[in-house]
Every structure is written in C-alpha cells, then in structure tokens.
Amino acid sequence: MLAMIPMELFDRFLFAFTIGSHIILVTMSITLIVLISAAEFIGIRKANDYYLALSRRLTRVFVVSFGVGTASGIVMAVELVNLFPGFMTLVSETGVISLFYAEVFAFFLETIALVIYVYYRDAFRGKYTHWVISAFVAAGTISSAVFITMVNSWMNSPNGFNIAEYLSTGTVASIRPWAPFLTPTTLAQIAHVITTTIFTGGMLIGAYFALRYLRTSDPDEKIFFRNGLKLTGAISIVFIVLSGLTGSHEMGTLLVNQPLKYAALDLNVLPGSGMPERLFGYLVNGQFTGGIEVPNIQSLLAQFETGITTLPGLSQFPQSDWPPLWTHITFDIMVTGGLLLGLFLFIYFVLWAAKKKPYQLKLILYGQGILGAASLVVYELGWITDEVGRQPWIVYNVMRVSTAANYTTSLLIPGFFIVVFYIFLIPVTFYFFSRVFNGRPLKADLKPGPDDGGVNY
Amino acid sequence: MGSVLLLLFWKSAKSRVLEYIIPIWEVTGTFGAFWVVITDFAFPSILIPAAKLYAVGLMLFLILFVARNSSIVFGEYIIKRKWLDDKKLYQLYSVSTIALGLIALTIFSSIISGAGVSIGSGYFSISHWILSPGSIPFLLGALVIGVGLSPVFYDLKPFMRISIPLTVTGVLISVLSFYLYSPQLITLWLAIPAILTILVPVLYSYEKTAGIVANKFVFSIVASVILFSLHPLVYPSAFGKTLPVDSITTGGAMGQAFLVITLVGSILLAVMIFIYMVAVRRTALGKKQAA
Numbered sequence: 001m002l003a004m005i006p007m008e009l010f011d012r013f014l015f016a017f018t019i020g021s022h023i024i025l026v027t028m029s030i031t032l033i034v035l036i037s038a039a040e041f042i043g044i045r046k047a048n049d050y051y052l053a054l055s056r057r058l059t060r061v062f063v064v065s066f067g068v069g070t071a072s073g074i075v076m077a078v079e080l081v082n083l084f085p086g087f088m089t090l091v092s093e094t095g096v097i098s099l100f101y102a103e104v105f106a107f108f109l110e111t112i113a114l115v116i117y118v119y120y121r122d123a124f125r126g127k128y129t130h131w132v133i134s135a136f137v138a139a140g141t142i143s144s145a146v147f148i149t150m151v152n153s154w155m156n157s158p159n160g161f162n163i164a165e166y167l168s169t170g171t172v173a174s175i176r177p178w179a180p181f182l183t184p185t186t187l188a189q190i191a192h193v194i195t196t197t198i199f200t201g202g203m204l205i206g207a208y209f210a211l212r213y214l215r216t217s218d219p220d221e222k223i224f225f226r227n228g229l230k231l232t233g234a235i236s237i238v239f240i241v242l243s244g245l246t247g248s249h250e251m252g253t254l255l256v257n258q259p260l261k262y263a264a265l266d267l268n269v270l271p272g273s274g275m276p277e278r279l280f281g282y283l284v285n286g287q288f289t290g291g292i293e294v295p296n297i298q299s300l301l302a303q304f305e306t307g308i309t310t311l312p313g314l315s316q317f318p319q320s321d322w323p324p325l326w327t328h329i330t331f332d333i334m335v336t337g338g339l340l341l342g343l344f345l346f347i348y349f350v351l352w353a354a355k356k357k358p359y360q361l362k363l364i365l366y367g368q369g370i371l372g373a374a375s376l377v378v379y380e381l382g383w384i385t386d387e388v389g390r391q392p393w394i395v396y397n398v399m400r401v402s403t404a405a406n407y408t409t410s411l412l413i414p415g416f417f418i419v420v421f422y423i424f425l426i427p428v429t430f431y432f433f434s435r436v437f438n439g440r441p442l443k444a445d446l447k448p449g450p451d452d453g454g455v456n457y
Numbered sequence: 458m459g460s461v462l463l464l465l466f467w468k469s470a471k472s473r474v475l476e477y478i479i480p481i482w483e484v485t486g487t488f489g490a491f492w493v494v495i496t497d498f499a500f501p502s503i504l505i506p507a508a509k510l511y512a513v514g515l516m517l518f519l520i521l522f523v524a525r526n527s528s529i530v531f532g533e534y535i536i537k538r539k540w541l542d543d544k545k546l547y548q549l550y551s552v553s554t555i556a557l558g559l560i561a562l563t564i565f566s567s568i569i570s571g572a573g574v575s576i577g578s579g580y581f582s583i584s585h586w587i588l589s590p591g592s593i594p595f596l597l598g599a600l601v602i603g604v605g606l607s608p609v610f611y612d613l614k615p616f617m618r619i620s621i622p623l624t625v626t627g628v629l630i631s632v633l634s635f636y637l638y639s640p641q642l643i644t645l646w647l648a649i650p651a652i653l654t655i656l657v658p659v660l661y662s663y664e665k666t667a668g669i670v671a672n673k674f675v676f677s678i679v680a681s682v683i684l685f686s687l688h689p690l691v692y693p694s695a696f697g698k699t700l701p702v703d704s705i706t707t708g709g710a711m712g713q714a715f716l717v718i719t720l721v722g723s724i725l726l727a728v729m730i731f732i733y734m735v736a737v738r739r740t741a742l743g744k745k746q747a748a
Contacts, residue, residue, distance in 0.1 A: 063483075063533070064530050067483065067486075068523070070483065075519045092498065104722075105722035108491070108726050112729040115484060120733075123740045406508075411512055411513075428527075
C-alpha cells in the first residue's frame with residue numbers, strides 16, 4: 001500500500017508542512033527579540049518597570065520559541081538532505097553550502113549571547129551592557145534568517161557555477177563560492193522577508209496583548225498590556241509601510257529575474273503593454289474570467305518599479321514549465337490582505353496622532369485580535385506564493401523538483417510521525433508561550449530578585 | 458552523562474546536573490546543527506549516499522531532537538499542574554537524549570566498522586548491524602564510559618567510588634568491540650584514548666587533582682584529545698577500511714571558502730565563548746561575595 005503513494009508528492013507535502021509550521025516559530029523568535037530589546041531599552045531609558053517586566057516576560061517566551069525553533073530548524077536541514085538529495089548535492093557542490101555554514105555561526109552568536117542574556121543577567125554592571133547583549137542575540141537571530149533567505153534567493157536566481165555546462169553535462173564547474181551570497185534577487189528578498197516577518201510577529205503578539213488587555217481588570221496589568229500594545233502598535237505601523245515598499249520592489253525584481261513566475265502571478269497569458277491589474281479570477285481556455293480587471297495599473301506599477309513597459313506572458317514559455325496558476329489567487333489574497341492590514345494600521349496611526357489612544361479603544365482592540373491571526377495567514381500565503389510560484393523548479397531553470405526528490409518509500413512512516421508530531425507541537429508550544437508569559441504574578445516581574453534568571457529549580 | 462544521572466539519581470544529582478545543563482542545552486543543540494552542516498560541506502560527495510543509508514535513523518533522530526529541546530525548555534519554566542511537573546519533563550529530556558546518543562553511536566559504529574552498511578546499494582540494515590559481533594559491545598562500552606565519567610564532569614563526590622571501575626570496564630568493552638569488528642582496528646594509537654579516559658577518574662579520586670580534572674574547560678580539552686586520538690579508526694579509510702576518506706573531501710575553490718568561513722566563524726565563536734566565560738566567572742564571584 002505504501003508503494004502506491006507518489007513519493008515526489010509526499011516529499012513536497014512533508015517539506016511544505018514542516019516549513020509552514022517552522023516559519024511560525026521563526027516569526028515569533030525574530031519579532032520577540034526585537035520587542036525584548038526595544039522594551040528593555042525603553043525601560044532603562046524611562047526607568048519604567050512595566051517595560052522592563054515586559055522584556056523579562058518576553059525573554060522567557062523567546063527561550064521556549066528558540067528551543068523548539070532550533071530543533072525544528074534542524075528538522076528542516078536534515079529533511080532537505082533526506083527529501084531532496086539531488087538539490088542538496090548541487091548545494092553542497094556549490095557555494096550555497098557556505099550560506100548554511102555561515103548560518104550556523106550566526107546561530108552560535110544568537111545562542112551564546114542568549115545564554116549570557118538570560119542566565120547571567122547580573123554579570124555586567126552597566127545598565128546598558130545587558131541591553132547590548134540583547135542586540136547580539138538579535139544580530140544572531142536576524143543573521144540566521146538572512147542567510148537562509150539567501151539560500152531561497154539562490155533557488156530563485158541561481159548563480160556561482162557554469163549553469164550551461166551543468167545543464168548539458170550534469171557537471172558542476174567554474175565554481176565561485178561567494179557568488180550565492182549576492183544573487184540578483186537577494187537584497188530584495190531579504191528586505192521583504194525581514195520586514196514582513198517582523199510585521200507579522202508584531203501583529204500576532206499585539207493581538208494577544210489586545211485580548212489580554214480587554215480581559216483584565218487589574219490596574220497593573222492594564223498598564224502592562226497597554227505598554228505592550230504601544231510597542232507592538234508602533235512596530236506594526238513602521239513595518240507594514242516597509243513591507244509594502246519592499247513588496248513592490250520584490251515584484252519588480254521578480255519581473256526582471258523570473259518573468260514566468262511574474263506572468264503566472266498576474267495571469268498574463270500574452271505578453272504586451274498597457275496590462276490591467278487582475279484581481280482574483282482564473283483562466284478558461286486562455287481567457288480571464290471570474291475576477292476584476294483594473295485597466296493599465298499593472299503596467300504602470302511595473303514601469304514605475306523597473307522601467308519595463310512590455311510585460312511577459314505565459315505563452316512565451318513552454319506549458320510544462322508553468323507553475324500552478326492558483327498562485328494568482330494566493331498572491332491576490334496576500335496583497336489584498338496586506339492592504340486591509342495597512343488600512344487598519346493607518347486608522348490606528350491617525351487615532352494615535354490625534355491622541356485618541358487607539359490601544360485603549362475596544363473596537364480597535366477586537367480588530368487587532370482578529371487581524372493578528374489574519375496577518376499570519378497573509379504571511380503564510382506569501383511564502384506559498386513564492387515557493388509554489390517557482391514550481392516545477394526547485395532551482396529556477398536549473399533543477400526540477402522531480403529530479404531532486406527522494407523516491408525511497410522508507411521515508412513514509414517517519415515522515416508521517418513528523419507530521420503528527422508537528423500537529424501536536426505547534427499548539428503545545430503556543431500554550432507554553434502563554435503559560436510561561438503568565439507563569440508568575442506581574443508584581444514579581446515588576447520587582448525581580450537579583451538572581452532572577454527564570455530557571456525552575 | 459547528565460541524562461543517566463537524572464534518570465537514576467534524580468534527587469541527589471538534580472541540582473548539579475541541571476545547573477550545568479540548563480544554561481547550555483541550546484549551545485549543545487547548535488553544535489548538532491553545526492555537525493550536520495560541516496559534514497555537508499566537508500564531504501559533499503558522500504552526502505547523498507549517507508542520507509540514503511541513514512534516512513530512517515536521521516528521521517528518528519529529528520523527532521527525538523525536537524522532543525529533547527521541547528521537554529527541557531518546558532521543564533525549565535513549567536509551573537506544576539496536575540500530573541505534569543518538571544521532573545517528568547526532565548525525564549523525557551533524559552530519555553530523548555539517551556535515545557539520540559544511541560542513534561548517533563549506531564551511526565558512528567557503522568562508519569567505523571561498516572557493520573550493516575551496503576554502500577553500493579545505499580542500504581543500512583539494522584538487523585545486520587545488531588548481528589555484527591562488535592555492535593552491542595560498542596554501545597555498551599560507550600554508555601558505561603559515559604556513566605563512569607559523569608561524576609567527574611558534574612563534580613559529584615558521592616558517586617566517586619563507581620567512577621573508576623565503570624570507566625575501566627567501559628574502556629575494556631570498547632576495545633573488545635573494536636577487536637570484534639576487526640582486529641585491524643586495534644593499533645597502538647588506541648592506547649592514548651584508553652589511558653587518558655582511565656586517567657580522568659583516577660585523577661578525580663585524588664584530592665589535589667580533583668578540582669583540576671573536574672574543571673569544565675580542562676575536561677573538555679581532555680575529551681577533545683581523546684576523540685581526536687580515535688581518528689585512526691576512520692582515517693585514512695572509513696566503513697571498515699573500505700572507503701578512502703581523502704577521496705570524498707571537498708577541495709579547490711570550495712575548500713578555500715570552507716577554510717575562510719571556518720576561520721572567521723571560529724574567531725566569532727571564540728569571542729562569544731570568552732564573553733560567556735567572563736559572565737560565568739563574574740556571576741560566580743558575585744554569588745560568593747553575597748554569601
């Protein structure tokens with residue numbers, strides 16, 4: 001019976017499921033360290049115990065997120081080898097492996113700095129020295145994400161070896177090991193990934209603060225969560241703007257470097273100029289139907305971003321190379337969702353600027369609770385669009401997923417265990433986030449003892 | 458080492474073992490990732506055959522690794538509720554860690570001996586591995602050495618009496634396992650790790666040298682020397698002397714990149730470890746002064 005399961009599909013499913021779960025933890029980790037560092041800085045600067053308590057509580061959540069995320073990251077690394085051996089062969093023969101290697105050192109920076117930050121809080125006398133260590137943790141966390149995004153950029157725009165020779169002979173030659181550190185899509189992709197990740201995490205954590213603020217009647221907790229809402233609100237506003245700008249730039253980069261993917265996302269059947277922006281809809285016999293067309297907008301945006309006036313169409317490429325066209329829908333939901341989130345945050349900003357204290361308004365707080373979850377959906381759809389939009393290639397125009405996949409059926413049973421394990425792990429981890437965050441009375445966090453490292457023994 | 462102590466002697470070993478494990482479990486996990494990636498980089502051509510060979514073992518390793526990390530981090534912060542407490546979570550951590558160790562030892566032993574491995578067909582047979590005469594003694598020897606050295610590492614004086622006999626027994630079983638795998642594996646080189654391993658608990662039994670050998674820095678250096686001196690088991694040929702190692706290592710431009718990143722990364726790592734040691738020292742001094 002096991003032999004009847006198509007292994008390429010299973011490999012795709014298992015990796016997609018694992019990475020889809022993993023990025024939730026990554027989003028939490030990256031945002032948490034930004035919030036921890038910012039809260040500690042504000043707390044020291046304003047001598048505000050509530051911000052310092054917020055930093056301490058979030059640090060405990062970060063340790064949980066880091067612990068589970070690290071293990072999950074290693075699952076990803078080994079899964080790549082096991083599920084896509086062809087891909088990892090190419091990776092290990094080219095400079096891409098350097099990115100993984102550099103990432104591990106970034107990881108060391110994050111880990112050791114975190115150990116010092118959490119367990120040796122009293123080792124440094126200066127008020128700001130402990131905060132500086134948080135900057136080291138953040139540098140490590142964000143660098144890890146940057147290096148992994150570089151790998152993804154290389155998959156989208158491979159370089160660093162003689163591709164023509166590889167395609168004709170299968171031999172990797174003329175290797176330039178440093179080239180994958182900077183492909184034509186690297187900077188645009190890093191900018192978009194980092195900004196959207198921090199935005200999503202800010203919205204998610206802000207949603208939790210909003211709901212807790214609404215539920216509590218304790219005056220200390222009210223102040224505590226209000227401060228948390230101010231911080232996540234400010235971060236969300238800044239990063240939605242940056243996400244929009246980098247997203248637009250990312251689309252321009254896509255147009256230049258992955259024209260087929262661009263054409264699929266915008267459902268351009270034929271190449272041409274004066275293209276409309278197609279919202280939702282699908283193709284029937286090559287005709288766009290079921291959606292809305294806004295005349296000329298696509299061309300105007302493309303020209304503004306890249307100067308290109310003639311846009312690519314699917315018909316320019318063999319149909320066997322087309323990605324699934326439903327990526328157009330995921331792309332549109334992502335963009336529309338991003339715009340709605342932006343609209344919400346614009347209102348939030350206007351209210352804040354008018355001194356209406358949006359972080360205390362019930363309607364806004366309920367809105368934030370719902371939109372926090374929505375932001376995660378938008379974020380996941382962004383990744384789905386990026387990854388499925390590259391199909392059938394695992395390395396764009398170089399290697400197909402079918403060539404890279406592992407067809408050994410012995411992976412099936414452990415693979416199912418991994419799926420079951422993640423289904424259990426992610427909710428339990430979030431449950432523990434909440435337990436750890438609320439584990440001690442707020443008063444204890446407002447006036448912590450000298451040896452308060454959070455270790456439970 | 459710590460996991461066995463936590464499982465068998467929870468009350469007496471808990472505070473000393475956790476005091477060490479809790480602040481650094483993240484770092485040891487990172488070394489796991491480091492080992493995976495460095496293997497990818499250093500031996501690119503063996504990557505895929507190895508992934509095929511150990512696919513099932515690696516998948517199990519992953520599940521256990523997630524269980525290990527999750528249980529210790531939850532144990533660290535849990536507030537007792539109903540049946541779930543920190544003891545149970547640390548025990549889960551211990552069981553996962555020991556199981557991880559057993560999988561790693563199984564893989565290492567097959568790399569040394571070639572037991573259960575068919576490189577040509579990319580297949581690892583666990584039954585063939587078990588039936589190979591050296592396999593069970595290999596696992597047993599490593600475990601007994603681990604338990605024997607643990608009182609030294611965690612500076613647990615009450616367990617001192619079992620340390621020397623267990624370590625000597627472990628070394629003898631390990632040497633026997635190598636012999637059972639293949640008499641070719643027994644060389645004069647093996648005397649270095651054998652003597653050094655036994656020397657550790659012997660020095661710990663003397664009052665004057667106990668503090669030196671129980672020092673984590675000294676212990677780590679001795680452990681590194683022991684492991685490096687085991688290299689003739691896999692070099693110049695691994696998998697039961699059938700695979701020349703030099704034929705699978707990276708070279709050329711990739712080799713240079715490997716060297717550069719290793720150098721830069723090692724400097725960063727050394728700086729971070731130095732800051733860590735300063736922090737540990739200052740905290741210890743602060744506690745002493747407060748007392």
